[in-house]
Amino acid sequence: MNGTVAAITTRALLGRRRFAVLLPLPLLLVGLAALAHSLEPDPVDWGEPIVVSLGFGAVLPLIALVIGTGVLGSEIDDGTILHILATPLRRRDIVLTKLAVAVGITAVASAVPMFLTGLITESARFGLGLAVACAVGSIAYCAVFIALSLLTRRPVLLGLLYLLIWEGVLGNLLSGSRLLSVRQYVVTIAADTTSSDLLNSRVSLPVAIVMSAVFLVGGTVLAVDRLRSFTLTGETT
């Protein structure tokens, strides 16, 4: 971890406009849970769609997508990354610092509303389980999205395709695709932690934990390698 990189990254991230655009998402999640609870206290009918489809299916991954691609991808896009790269800092330290910042902010931005949603839906224990799952999901998602921002110039688009097509569509149709779905790991971890009937896991807990670690390590190693080979493009004048 490098404190200077972490401070610059955090200030840059929180100052970007698209980060502010995300604020309504957690509010919507908590608001909908509160509204549903006020209309029907028993969450059997509305608990799963709000927690899994909206919370784990949209709020967590979209926050992770914006933040994960923002910590490095935005700086690469606008060229401000040179300030950090033209120094002897190890590229591994830069990536790990950026990852830590992204995970921290994503975890807070998603786990807090998910805890509140769980509290409204069922209990504090349920909320805590959802928050833990969000924290694990933040790690896996951010590692993937940071790697994507170094592999392609369209990380947000590719990230969205992964979330919508792979996790959203194929995850429901092909059982094999669930092995590479962070959403499924998150649901499994939440289901195991809370023991709630509202959550149905489709992969086993060991698979969820091991695959989350694989996403973390794989994404980080890939990102470090790509950052080592960071290439300046520009007009050949």
Added chain:
Amino acid sequence: MNAPSIVELRRVSRWYGNVVAVNDVTMTLGPGVTGLLGPNGAGKTTLLHMMAGFLAPSRGELTVCGQPAWRNPDVYRTLGLVADREAVHGFLTAWEFVLASARMHGLTQPEQAARRALAHMEMLDTQHRRLGTFSKGMRQRTRVAAALVHQPEVLILDEPFNGMDPRQRMHMMGLLHRMADEGATVLFSSHILEEVEQVSGTVQVIVAGRLAASGDYRTIRRLMTHRPHVFTIRSTDDRRLAVALMGQPAVAGVDVGPSGLTVRAGDYGAFARALPKIAVREGLRVQQVTPSDESLESVFAYLVAS
């Protein structure tokens, strides 16, 4: 004794698909200021990016202070870079920006180093203003301060005078000279020949990806024996001198004009030796001899045309 080579390129090429941007360039740079010149699209920026460790050579070897620049962050302990992209975090003040550089370089006294670098760039008065409020020239100076904060042995600048007003340019030129006097190796690119001429006599000229010429541009000009050297000469009797000069094998042509003679000499050395002898023989006094095509602009034009 030759100056030590700090930056070395051995048969370096870089291509993008079928397009060759830099073609088989061998070049050494030692302490002092060197200007990198070339027409648009010649490959200057590609070359600078490779020297700065942000582009891999497709072929050849490139070292800075004896170590490869590519995939080697340690090279930035001795290398400072001011790239052509001027993007900076607008929310940082100049002080925060330069201090962050000092810290990321792992300097033992980052505050002191940042203050010194900002003072070098005469930015102490504006150091607490956000970069987002700066003019292009001031942002450029801040970036130079950040690149200097660790007192690098090698400084690479891509179009450093862009956006600077005349006073800032003069100050920047003075700074580059001071760094060179202190033993640093400074390489800068510019498309404005007057800038290069004022900052450095030593140039590396890139044309169509190849190194077209290297060294002091006045020496380069003298080596272009296929192009007659042009002199403007004034004497006490221009017409008589013109007749006498036409009899010299080294002289290819003479024009007589109201401001003196314009003489085209094929052999620089032979002409320089013959002129005083002719003047003595003819009883003339030569009042002025000015080489009129030894400017960097002429040298550059000849190189690009050939």
